[in-house]
Amino acid sequence: MAEENRAEQMLRLQQAIAEHAHEKGAVMVLLQAAQSIFGHVPQDVQQMIADATGASLSEVYGVATFYAQFSLEPGGEHEIGVCLGTACYVKGSQKLLDKLSELLAVAPGKTTADAKFTLKATRCLGACGLAPVLMVDDEVYGRLVPEDVPGILAKYLGQ
Amino acid sequence: MELITLTIDGVDVQVEPGATVLEAARQAGIHIPTLCYLKGKNEIGACRICCVDVGGRALQAACVLPVSPGMKVRTNTQAVRAARKLNLELLLSNHEKKCLSCVRSQNCELQRLCQELGVTDEVAFEGKRTDLPEDTLSPSVVRDPNKCILCRRCVAACANVQKIGVIGAVGRGFDTVVGPAWDKSLSEVACVNCGQCIVACPVGALREKSETDEVWKLLDDPEKVVIVQPAPAVRAALGEEFGLLMGTSVTGKMAAALRRLGFDKVFDTDFAADLTIMEEGTEFLARLQKGGPLPMITSCSPGWIKYCEHYYPDFIPNLSSCKSPHQMMGAILKSYYAEKNHIDPEKIAVVSVMPCTAKKYESKRPELVVDGLPDVDVVITTRELARMIKEAGIRFNELPDEDFDDMLGESTGAGVIFGATGGVMEAALRTVYEKVTGKSLDKVDFHQVRGVEGVKEATIRVGDTDVRVAVASGTGNAARLLDSIRAGEKQYHFVEVMGCPGGCVTGGGQPIVCADVLMDVDPRQVRAKALYAEDAGKAIRKSHENPSIQKLYADYLGAPNGERAHHLLHTTYQAKPKY
Structure with missing residues (x-):
């Protein structure tokens, strides 16, 4: 199953390469495509992008490590993004992040050992009226205090 | 093509259109200090040591600033001198200053600039410091990220001149490192050991593997x-x-x-x-x-x-x-x-x-x-x-x-x-x-x-x-x-x-x-x-x-x-x- 998935993903990447490889700025576009297809940009994928665009692997890797939107490692099943924008930060979002870090035993930017969650600190999510805010996948949780965190996690652990 | 006339430090200079202020100054015999600049190879205005006053709100990097007609450039004002020195002191704050034992001592562009620009305190700013291991595994080239000032001259030599590109800037902000992708050693990538990165480096961040x-x-x-x-x-x-x-x-x-x-x-x-x-x-x-x-x-x-x-x-x-x-x-x-x-x-x-x-x-x-x-x-x-x-x-x-x-x-x-x-x-x-x-x-x-x-x-x-x-x-x-x-x-x-x-x-x-x-x-x-x-x-x-x-x-x-x-x-x- 996983193998089949990988083959399918590669096919989609090949299509993106065929479509964009010769455009200006193709490295960025193809990395974005790869990130959305694979959920991260592994080494072999970066090599394919380098070969297709004529950029060096260093250049591709440089772009991939410069922008926060790219991840070098596979993410967890769920992505938790804690907003550290000004409004949320003032309202104590750092404490939410610390609590999550403690409960999940993982540093921001990393994935839990069971691959269930990836914890991220994000820039402003644009929901300042609900500050402090965190998102799990596409779901927004607002006006939080650290004591709310275990309940939110439980929803996803129960699945 | 018609030449462009500009004034640098009160001296009229005529240059070809498309020339940079740095080149024009050179032609007029006026020396503007540089650090990340490597003629024809690395002209990216990264280090801001070559900053000059052209009358605008901010100082400009002479190495990437094209000349324009009637431009009035000042290369030696109090503000310019202070800005250059400040930029240098900030670079020094994250440079491993082991000059006495550095192979580039006396042939180091950073060291020379510190003398020329009158830096009197090499620890004017103290803060977080890069602390990464040296890469000594290549038979030819040693890379010391703690001495690197991120000027990218080596990257230009490797990628643009030699068309190899096994080193590049990795990461962002303070965490930026110049090196091979995926934290690899130069010995693990398709480096040809030519050493053009070494002769491009202004400091001691790249050197030969010594066998004396x-x-x-x-x-x-x-x-x-x-x-x-x-x-x-x-x-x-x-x-x-x-x-x-x-x-x-x-x-x-x-x-x-x-x-x-x-x-x-x-x-x-x-x-x-x-x-x-x-x-x-x-x-x-x-x-x-x-x-x-x-x-x-x-x-x-x-x-x-x-x-x-x-x-x-x-x-x-x-x-x-x-x-x-x-x-x-x-x-x-x-x-x-x-x-x-x-x-x-x-x-x-x-x-x-x-x-x-x-x-x-x-x-x-x-x-x-x-x-x-x-x-x-x-x-x-x-x-x-x-x-x-x-x-x-x-x-x-x-x-x-x-x-x-x-x-x-x-x-x-x-x-x-x-x-x-x-x-x-x-x-x-x-x-x-x-x-x-x-x-x-x-x-x-x-x-x-x-x-x-x-x-x-x-x-x-x-x-x-x-x-x-x-x-x-x-x-x-x-x-x-x-x-x-x-x-x-x-x-x-x-x-x-x-x-x-x-x-x-x-x-x-x-x-x-x-x-x-x-x-x-x-x-x-x-x-x-x-x-x-x-x-x-x-x-x-x-x-x-x-x-x-x-x-x-x-x-x-x-x-x-x-x-x-x-x-x-x-x-x-x-x-x-x-x-």
Whole structure:
């Protein structure tokens, strides 16, 4: 199953390469495509992008490590993004992040050992009226205090 | 095109449109300090040391600021001086300031700027510091990220000039590191060890893997017969390390210094260059008669060889099977020379002094071992030799001119020009022409293949054949040439490739010329001139007329490309992965 998935993903990447490889700025576009297809940009994928665009692997890797939107490692099943924008930060979002870090035993930017969650600190999510805010996948949780965190996690652990 | 007039520090300057303020100032004799700038290679305005006042709200980086008509530039105001100094102090806050033990001390652009711009407190700002391990695994290049100032000059040399790109900026903000992708060592990526990153580095963040300790150990070992051989290009640049003018040839003083360091024999790689011509010329004629594979491509440059193996493996059959000259010399020393002088070859240690960091890697290649013994035991660069001479307390400039030792120190003008791009081709043509036609060349100078152009071409009439030749220096130029051959656009019989732009005279092991000097002087030309002058001054200028070469074949090797020559002097190559 996983193998089949990988083959399918590669096919989609090949299509993106065929479509964009010769455009200006193709490295960025193809990395974005790869990130959305694979959920991260592994080494072999970066090599394919380098070969297709004529950029060096260093250049591709440089772009991939410069922008926060790219991840070098596979993410967890769920992505938790804690907003550290000004409004949320003032309202104590750092404490939410610390609590999550403690409960999940993982540093921001990393994935839990069971691959269930990836914890991220994000820039402003644009929901300042609900500050402090965190998102799990596409779901927004607002006006939080650290004591709310275990309940939110439980929803996803129960699945 | 109409010139643009602007004013710099009250002086009217007229320049071509498109020129930068830095270039215009230079033309007017006004010095603007730079750090990340490397003429024609890295012009990115990153370090802001070259900032100037053009009347706007903020100071501008002169290296990337195009001139405009009527522009009024001030390079020496209180605000400009303060900004430059501040930028420098901020750079220093994350620079490992171990200047006393740094190989670049006294030849460091950061250090010099601190003196020139009046930095009085090297810890004006204290804060977080990069603390990463050195990468010492490559046989040629050591990378110390804690000394890196992120100027990206090495990245430009590797990616833009050499078209290799195994190093780049990784990460963002304070965490930015210049290095290979995926935290790998330079030894784990398709680096060709050319060392062009080292000579581009303004500080001590990149340096050669020093092997002077190994040489001292050998010199102290009474059991060993330690034989040294310097490459052609070394003599054209070594003097710069002792304050002599660029382009000063120091052949005699170099031989004297090597003798005083305690080497048992001081031979010359120039001799082996002549030997290479005998083997390579013969191989070329055989390929020409048998129809291929052509073009035959020279194999003297180990940076080029590794580049070919990684990036153009389909050209491996085109590579000459000849070892590079210093490896040939090593093989001869441990066979012919050992036998003739009744020395156990295991007791012979061969030290090569090379303008090259890739030669360090080359000498460790498993293909370059004959009968269980490596041809060459240790390779040091021109810079390392200079350090040894200083450490030994030898006053280089006061040394008398001495000769190399007999027989394997005898060379022709053809051998010495190996150090410049086009030199191997010219040397080969001198011999090939005479072998084919049986006639003596009236004029031995082939000006068509001289000069610093990245790719040169010529057609030479040799007997009944028009021999089409091409010469490329720098792997980026080589790539361009190979692409045109591969596409069928160009056809040649014989191609010379050197891994470094300009050839060995500007190799990665040569004295480092600071970016400021490079704005006005081209070491490729100035150093090559010294070699061509040596060639012109030699009584014998064709390799096949070298009496010691003739004796070596008569006494020992037999015929060029013969069985014994093949065993000792030829090698093989292997395709290598790109990633």
